[in-house]
Amino acid sequence: MTATPLKLSVLDLVPVRTEQSTADALAASIELAVRADELGYERYWVAEHHNMPAVAATNPPVLIGILAARTSRIRVGSGGVMLPNHSPLVIAEQFAALEAAFPGRIDLGIGRAPGSDPVITALLRSSGATSDVDEFPNNVQDIRMLLNPDGATLRIGGREQAAQGHAAQTYVVRATPQAAGAPPVWLLGSSDYSARLAASLGLPYVFAHHFSGEGTAQALELYRSGFTASEELAAPRTFLTVNAVVADTAEEAKALALPQLQQMARLRSGLPLGPQITVEDAAAASADLSPALQGQIDRMLERWVVDAPEPAVDRIRSLAAQFGVDEVMVSPGAGASAGDDPRTAPGRVRTLELLAGTLQP
Template identity: 40%
Template sequence: MADQTHEPVRGTARGRAPVPLSVLDLVAVGEGHTAGEALRTSARLARLAEARGFHRYWVAEHHSMPGIASSSPAVILAYLASQTTRIRLGSGGVMLPNHAPLVVAEQFGTLAAMAPGRVDLGLGRATGTDQVTARALRRAGGAATGDSFPADVAELLAFLHDDFPDGHPYRRVHAVPGPVQGPSARRPAVWLLGSSGFSARLAGHLGLPFAFAHHFAAHNTIPALDLYRTTFRPSPLLSEPYAIVGVFAFAAETEERARDQALTGALTTVRFRTGHPGLVPTPEEARSHVFTPREREILAGWLDNAVYGTPDTVRDRLDALRKRTDADELMLASNAHGLRERVTSLSLIADSYGLPYQAPQPA
């Protein structure tokens, strides 16, 4: 096994979870709250996830969206690294078309130096925003597209391994911190993320672990995972396929409370997809919203694929999803309005699986 990566965990998480459970954080900002409050909640959630035995904690990159404060994953992960000691931290993901591969290699090399052995670099093919914002992010060359994604991934891997071939124009360019500093420098574990077959096939060909966004492309989940597994080639980084399935999951003491919070996330998605992004609405606003036929179509699709309810209901539906997809790991996302409610939800899900509490160690 190459020294910079870790074989994704296999077996079971502590307690009764049939596969490891992880968290995807959008750093949602609700009406009446601030980005600072949302980020402090993320730190609290990361500490809680670590204490309850969740395997990893990822943050997602989005831009120009008032209700999501995760435009800078590397900055947030540095903050979370200072608040935790054991849990794996990573991006779910860095949207590679927005960035020069060298910059990403430097940022995550720095994170790996800060938190050795527990940094994941999840890479996405989309921009995580609209095309105008994408152009603003990469002004020198204009907006990048997913067409360059395979080449950008290859370039990024070469920077992370410091192994450009002789004669390559970047042969003498080094990502620092990184392997040029010696074998003690740890590199992040690279993942590919996707919602279609493109990244699934690429992850298989490169022998990388794959994370699928079931929470917004459920119709593609099984085909993409099948494609990933059938095209997988063992690599120095990974000996056999390993797939995470990401899903919206929210638990509350009652079905009504869980649906209220799920509806706030659903309306956020509806507004984004219809060109009206904003803060995550309150449950009262979500309940009173008058949906157009088009909005109702988006709403129904979102709620059908979300997992919400009482803790036992959530556990049973997560277990069913795991069996249906043969996922090696489940990653739970929540962009609900309530900050305290998100903390409570994670605790209830941990309780439903019997995950014990382990006191945090000093960071």
């Protein structure tokens, strides 16, 4: 009996570790994307976060252009663009340009969260070139229409102007440069809100299982049961996201996962953050962790895939079956050792290689 075909994809936050500059972190992510392309991964998405010393993924459209130019077949997209931080027209223009440059390889994943703290959110929105979070559904629809080669109709002027003798005018607005096609728009979320909205709009949807690990089944059921077919999508379409660290042995995988696990525990506990520490420093710090931080790490380990290749793939297959998906997007969270080339991420690359190699029939 042959196993059900399973597609693998990658989510990248462009992590920055000690002994790395932002340029080094970007070089390491380029290497990771190139390897994912060679290994046959389905898509490679980059996130949007701001003012985080350990994350260099601040501008998805720019990163997508860089990564798409260095790869040949893999789909490259946003996981996701945080729409309230941006003007819908600007996002539509950026992704139309990317689609024109890399036809058939671009995904536009859209989220509703700010991707930062309140102070940075205020800074991002101080220019006025952003969108109201309460207008999120309308702004998603605007982007869909602007990306359509036929454009969106915009009516300038209304009854008041007409009464004063100025006729209302109708314009067709298109994202430019106009691409031959439009990148698919995905809705991303970690709550029921995005699941319901994606279902009502007939859009593909991804729940942030890698971040929360809870509520996934409920969100996917809401999405699937409430789905209304659209011109772009006839049936529900989704995949699963999961954090993964894979090495030759389970012990090595856990050691490589500790820097990111400790970082996430600090983030969720509201503690100060810095660049991701080395594997050696994380091992040394383990003895001094508070019970609260250790509890956070233990709970994350229950949800992450941290193991040797065969049990890791078995776990991913089991999760895919549990949630009824044929694609899993892994966020490779392996740390690095002291002395590793700062322009590389050997543990993250090795995770992708071991998963792809073990999945081969």
